[in-house]
Amino acid sequence: MSEEGDKLTKARDEFVAQWGALGTQWGINRTMAQIHALLMTAPLPLTTDDVMAELQISRGNAHTNLKELVAWGLLRVVVKKGERREFFEAEKDVWQIFTIVARERKRREIEPALAILNKCAEESREITTPEGRAFHDQMRQLEDFVGFASKMSDRVSSMKHGLAVQLATKLLS
Amino acid sequence: MSEEGDKLTKARDEFVAQWGALGTQWGINRTMAQIHALLMTAPLPLTTDDVMAELQISRGNAHTNLKELVAWGLLRVVVKKGERREFFEAEKDVWQIFTIVARERKRREIEPALAILNKCAEESREITTPEGRAFHDQMRQLEDFVGFASKMSDRVSSMKHGLAVQLATKLLS
DNA sequence: GTGGTTTTTCAGAAATTCCTGAAAGATCGA
DNA sequence: TCGATCTTTCAGGAATTTCTGAAAAACCAC
Numbered sequence: 082m083s084e085e086g087d088k089l090t091k092a093r094d095e096f097v098a099q100w101g102a103l104g105t106q107w108g109i110n111r112t113m114a115q116i117h118a119l120l121m122t123a124p125l126p127l128t129t130d131d132v133m134a135e136l137q138i139s140r141g142n143a144h145t146n147l148k149e150l151v152a153w154g155l156l157r158v159v160v161k162k163g164e165r166r167e168f169f170e171a172e173k174d175v176w177q178i179f180t181i182v183a184r185e186r187k188r189r190e191i192e193p194a195l196a197i198l199n200k201c202a203e204e205s206r207e208i209t210t211p212e213g214r215a216f217h218d219q220m221r222q223l224e225d226f227v228g229f230a231s232k233m234s235d236r237v238s239s240m241k242h243g244l245a246v247q248l249a250t251k252l253l254s
Numbered sequence: 255m256s257e258e259g260d261k262l263t264k265a266r267d268e269f270v271a272q273w274g275a276l277g278t279q280w281g282i283n284r285t286m287a288q289i290h291a292l293l294m295t296a297p298l299p300l301t302t303d304d305v306m307a308e309l310q311i312s313r314g315n316a317h318t319n320l321k322e323l324v325a326w327g328l329l330r331v332v333v334k335k336g337e338r339r340e341f342f343e344a345e346k347d348v349w350q351i352f353t354i355v356a357r358e359r360k361r362r363e364i365e366p367a368l369a370i371l372n373k374c375a376e377e378s379r380e381i382t383t384p385e386g387r388a389f390h391d392q393m394r395q396l397e398d399f400v401g402f403a404s405k406m407s408d409r410v411s412s413m414k415h416g417l418a419v420q421l422a423t424k425l426l427s
Numbered sequence: 428g429t430g431g432t433t434t435t436t437c438a439g440a441a442a443t444t445c446c447t448g449a450a451a452g453a454t455c456g457a
Numbered sequence: 458t459c460g461a462t463c464t465t466t467c468a469g470g471a472a473t474t475t476c477t478g479a480a481a482a483a484c485c486a487c
Binding site: 100124191198219226237249 | 269274280378382392393406410
């Protein structure tokens, strides 16, 4: 039995470590990704101290990243009767996770881009030189495309899981 | 005339600066994003020295990031008759840019994730404890979803622009 | 070959991001 | 109100990423 426990611990530790390393690529910091991995695979909600102990990190670090994950909506705070400490539990549904991440990425990556493109397209609207026209055109094309992507992202994110799969299956066939 | 030229220069400089700042969010470094912005809006191909002068950066920095952009496929090297220096020109078609970025992101973000999930699902396959089953299940669900996303990404990236728009329009209607 | 030009590399500096640890601030029961 | 417990903040330090500048390598015409 202890052997199976070992295998599980090993697999889980590996998942946490590797997922943390991947987090960097995804533009979130290592600790945040590790905490997310840890809680996604935790059978029960954990406290800040549990997380500190498991990942060997400081209280400040654990606290900041736990709250950040709560702000994203990837974790929930759980209050237990007769317990003063806060417990944290992860959203485990993959479609939910996906929509949360998609929304956040849209907010941080797509919307600022749109704002810039809008502004630059506007500022160059009335320039009549060939270079000016070319610039304006390029801004418009980018703006149109990014705006389009933004709308798509909204649509997909707000779909029910089943519907999205249905659509995707059609696309893949 | 000079007034229009000023307006264009101003708009373009702003685009380069802001796009550079955005690059950070997108997980590429500021300089790389700035160079990309500069060349996407350049009427003619530029040399390394042009880029150094425009962005006020060192030769090493300019060189490294130009080559990186060429490796991505976002820039092309242009050789001019009677010129020894290399000139660089950007891919300006938005759909092309999108597919290139999508492919690169898939390679850097999705594929490593799949590899990890695969490994962890495999390692926990035979564990029979309830915790082990739960872990294995979670890995499988993530694996399935990410694999699915990977295939979708491939499909969309390899579409012709028109087809993608057609599909998307249907989705948006 | 030689001299002049352009490209490439890379060690160390600069900038940015992330983490720690401790102190201050809340919360709560008695 | 007090003491105990838990949460939050943040200055300074550590780690990571990015950039510079100069030297080396590659290239080319003569």
